[in-house]
Amino acid sequence: MLNSETGLKDIVENPKSIFYLLNQDEKEELQHHISLSQYKKNEFIFKEGDKPNGFLLLVEGKVKIFKEGVGGREQIIRMTKPLGLIGYRALLGEETHNGTAVTLEQSLICTVSPEFIFNRALKNSDFSYRIIRKLCKELGFSNARTVTLTQKHIRGRLAESLILLKDKYGFEHDGTTLRAFLSREDIANLSNMTTSNAIRTLSTFSSEKVIAIDGRKIRILDLNRLERISKLG
């Protein structure tokens, strides 16, 4: 069971939370518009085409968002960590979800009612502007990703994905082990390649001592080298 007490506090008290800069009144009202839900590993939160039914904030856990492409091949377009938003693009843009969200591990998700978001939060220009900045950053990321995923070669794409995982989830206490334990298939779907090629290329990196593999544990041994591989394409 995940700890919902500390999580709930974080939603309004942690500066990294989108709700941090609501005023006291708004924060109090927010409490009446949220609900929490537990998700097990590999559970669907929403699917491509669904109508969004709330503003979702990940309190604990990890979530991947992917789109299905040609022949059902999935491309992971985003990964979320605690205090990150899920599916807000569809809600705010008044569209249906254009990706599917699935938990990568047991997760706790806070749902805020659309009414609160539209009628109160968005009337607060600090909140609105924070949303705008968030969207701008994500759009920049998405554009950059379009280019790298289309232009880099397999090694470059995989290296970039590993760096991305490092930046998003950081390392374990040892300072080298990625704090994310994805299946080879997920790594492949993140990097726009087949599972075979993800496995193969991870092995190559390992034999080149750039990383070390122990099942799903990946240790980054030579970050500089990895960054060079990523830049090179």
Place this chain on the structure above:
Amino acid sequence: MLNSETGLKDIVENPKSIFYLLNQDEKEELQHHISLSQYKKNEFIFKEGDKPNGFLLLVEGKVKIFKEGVGGREQIIRMTKPLGLIGYRALLGEETHNGTAVTLEQSLICTVSPEFIFNRALKNSDFSYRIIRKLCKELGFSNARTVTLTQKHIRGRLAESLILLKDKYGFEHDGTTLRAFLSREDIANLSNMTTSNAIRTLSTFSSEKVIAIDGRKIRILDLNRLERISKLG
């Protein structure tokens, strides 16, 4: 010389303009914060890495925004038509430009001062929300594009690009000729392929009577077929 009179009116009077829903006061103040500039064909508006110096609205003309990837290969990530915004992501996200903007034909661009945008426009929650919706739509587009550009085959990618040009710029009076005259290189850069392959595949489409080519004029003869090619990958 482009007509700046009608263009300037459109900025506040055309419902499609982002400034349409400013109130009367704001619209008047806006007038003191804008300037117009003419650009010739193939002129740079800003480059990747530049600091944004205003909120740009295309009044007349066409503009492409591209990112440089591996080995200088460019990927066009966006095309703009009149009343569209240029480079607003960087300004609002307080980042540097992550793409380069170049005119495809003689263009007229309206620059709004950042002060007006930040101190007045964004205080208007209708305006903010319109920006949010715009960003959401563009992010959805970018995510979708990431998947199609990585997964579809050449034919599918080119077909998609042609449909994209049709949706954005429409047809000439004959109802079939695309109202956009790009070089083969630009078409290639839009579709993530080499120029040779763009030329080759356009020829194939032409011999299949899906399109007709006359220099840079492209006529879409069989839109259904083109859509099928695009969907199929």
Place this chain on the structure above:
DNA sequence: TAGCTTTGATGCTATAAAACATACATCGAG
């Protein structure tokens, strides 16, 4: 524990698309 399913590893083959080469057409500058 045995049997089944899923995941990971690796070799081989097929193929889409890049890279390269060459030629022709068009266009603007001198």
Place this chain on the structure above:
DNA sequence: CTCGATGTATGTTTTATAGCATCAAAGCTA
């Protein structure tokens, strides 16, 4: 008009990577 530059066209070669097949290991379930 001529010349070089640029854009378009098309054939050939090379290569990266998908696709497939097989096998081993690990994880589940009965």
